[in-house]
Amino acid sequence: MRIAIDARKLRDFGIGTYVRNLLRHLSRIDRQTEYVVLCRIEDCGAVEELGENFRAVPEPAPAYSIREQFRVPLDLRRERVDLFHAPHYVLPPLTPCRSVVTIHDCIHLQFPQYLPHRLGHAYARTALWIAAHRSSRVLTVSEASKRDILRYFRVPAAKVDVIYNAIDERFNEAPPADEVERVRERYQLNDPFVLYAGNIKPHKNLERLIEAFYLLRRHGLEHVKLLIIGDEISKYATLRRAVHRYKLHKHVRFFGFVPDRTLAVLYRLAAVFVFPSLYEGFGLPPLEAMASGTPVVTSNVSSLPEVVGDAALLIDPNDPAAIAEALRRVLTDPALRDDLRARGLVRVRDFSWERSVRRVREIYDEVLAG
16 A cells, blocks of 8 residues: 655645654554655655655645646656545645545635735635545544535535644653753843744734733733744734834844744743634644643634633634733733643643544545545
8 A cells, every 4th residue: 555645845834743743653653554755855864764664755846836736646646656645735636546635724715815816816715625525535623624614615524524733742841941041041031921923924913912912011011021933024014013103112022933942942931822813723832832831812713712622711813902901811810820821731631643643544544445
């Protein structure tokens, strides 16, 4: 049996985390199946290290391109693949074998205004429709995402399986004390701070977070800082303008990308983690913060209540005053902080990459069995 997995987004955020953990845990639980991994040439070495039954096949076609619509099927035919897993929503129509596709969310359909042009919306809608209808099975990462898939694409509910994401193992282990101090000193983290981590696309709602932070400081918490970690900050000048509009340039810091080890320390140093997103297929950062023992404030929309359960304060992400009030409560109430911290550490135990990947592997067998 030969199974191919598209790992061209191995180094990405979000989907990259999914792909890395899928491959890592498949290599631990399955030494018999032959896996063909389509990847960037620079990732071939990492794929070969997974085990003797993992073989890297370089595929240079960019994701979401016309080239991939032809090159990926040619790869699958040349490698005589029995099953293809597309871990993001693109499944080329010429795919010559049975297939499993992971649709993480329907954000491009929920927020088409965030796409660069109408052609992008048409491409996303068409690619998602093909993936939902032509694949043998659809995997998704939350019941909220499953409801969206069923609403937009009218596929049978039995075709769509919910398999939760989980957190990387590094967040379960406390960093050494000397590393914590090194990060604290390097970034001069001498005051309590509110932390946001994730990408900074418009649906992450960071302009309202900055307004909420302004309101928080007006309520007497002027010693608190806001740290925003996310790549490509230079592309969103509106965030910088929001900071200057509220005269917060001395109190809001943009770190951009930080290494995983540094992020693990920042989670633990934060007084509270805030994630006011307007839409998430799953939402890993709140779970990562919980695993780090940090209290969480997050949105009451899409998958987030499903993910955090009763272990976070839920807020209306459209209401900056509500975000500010939740942050104020956590920052000023030690008993609430301790309760959220304890609930969070319990909640994260419900999510396991090993369990999730075992279920993915079972679905491969079900599809191959017809």
